[in-house]
Every structure is written in C-alpha cells, then in structure tokens.
Amino acid sequence: MVLISAIAAISLMAVITLICIMKRKAGGPSPIDEMEGRDFEQFCAELLRERGFVEVEVTKGSGDYGIDILAEKDGxxxxxxxxxxxxxxxVKAIQEAxxxxxxxxxxxxxxxxxxxFTAPAVEAAKKLKIxxxxxxxxxxMMQE
Incomplete structure (x- = not known):
C-alpha cells in the first residue's frame, strides 16, 4: 500500500511538472503559481527528492520557525x-531562513x-549566507 502511494505521488509529480513546463513555454500561468502554500511545499519536497536530496521532510506548518523543508544532499x-x-x-523570508x-x-x-527576490532580499541573503x-x-529543476 505504501509503495502504491509512493508511485502515485511520483506519477502526480511528473504530470504536474510536465504541465508546468508546457504552460510556461506557452506563456500561460503555471499550476505552481496557483497552488496553495502547503501544496507548493509538498511539490518542492518531491522535486528535491527527484534531484537527489534525501531525508526530505516537510515541517508541520505552524511553529516551524520559518522552515518548510528539511533535507540533505551529499552530506x-x-x-x-x-x-x-x-x-x-x-527580506522577511531571508530572515526566517x-x-x-x-x-x-x-x-x-x-x-x-x-x-x-527584491534587491534588499538579495543583499540580506549575501550577508547572512542564505x-x-x-x-x-x-x-x-523541473526541466532536469
């Protein structure tokens, strides 16, 4: 049952990614631009998994100290x-990260x-190493 759920999630991710790429090339809005926040977090987590990240965990939401995903890649x-x-x-997102x-x-x-990102956000990220x-x-990442 878990394997079936995992396969379904990967298949759904592949379909969403393909739709996003096709719509972006056609100049239309991408489905990721219409996702709710939690759906976007789940989408990003699956995308990271497909790109070789391991131990990918979506945090609980509220009380997450500004972090939505914990992951590891190459140590x-x-x-x-x-x-x-x-x-x-x-800048607020940079401060949270x-x-x-x-x-x-x-x-x-x-x-x-x-x-x-805004110019101040880019400057803050450089300073804070984010x-x-x-x-x-x-x-x-979606096209890889």
Missing amino acids: VTYAIQCKRYDTPVG YAGRDYYDRMVGAVLTNQY LLWDRGYLDS
Whole structure:
C-alpha cells in the first residue's frame, strides 16, 4: 500500500511538472503559481527528492520557525523556506531562513520560490549566507 502511494505521488509529480513546463513555454500561468502554500511545499519536497536530496521532510506548518523543508544532499544538511508568492520575495523570508537554519542546526539555509527576490532580499541573503532559489532555478529543476 505504501509503495502504491509512493508511485502515485511520483506519477502526480511528473504530470504536474510536465504541465508546468508546457504552460510556461506557452506563456500561460503555471499550476505552481496557483497552488496553495502547503501544496507548493509538498511539490518542492518531491522535486528535491527527484534531484537527489534525501531525508526530505516537510515541517508541520505552524511553529516551524520559518522552515518548510528539511533535507540533505551529499552530506550537507539544508533548512528550506518555501514561498509561493504573486510578488517578489522580500527580506522577511531571508530572515526566517537564517533563523530556521540555526534553530534546526542545519549547514545551509535556502529560500525556494516561484518568484524572484527584491534587491534588499538579495543583499540580506549575501550577508547572512542564505541560498536563493528563484523562479529560474525552480524551472531548471523541473526541466532536469
């Protein structure tokens, strides 16, 4: 039963990714731009799994100290803040990833979004050493 659920989740992920790519190429809105926050977090978690991340865990939601996904890849641990926004992502998300990285005792903090980042957010991320994974990066992950 668990295997069937896992296969269904992977199949659903493949279909969503294909639809997203086709709609982006056609200039239409992508389904990820219409997802609810928790759905976007689950989508991102599955995408990370497909890209070789292990021990991928979506946090409980409230009281998560600003971190939505915990993961590991090549011995490096990550604390990831997901933002499914309609506008560019600001400094607050960077601050949350910074605080959450330390709270969860992870090596790397990152913000993954369907948008892009404001100039102040980029500056804050440089200063606080937070990875920024914007729409371009997300699209490239979906196309791999």
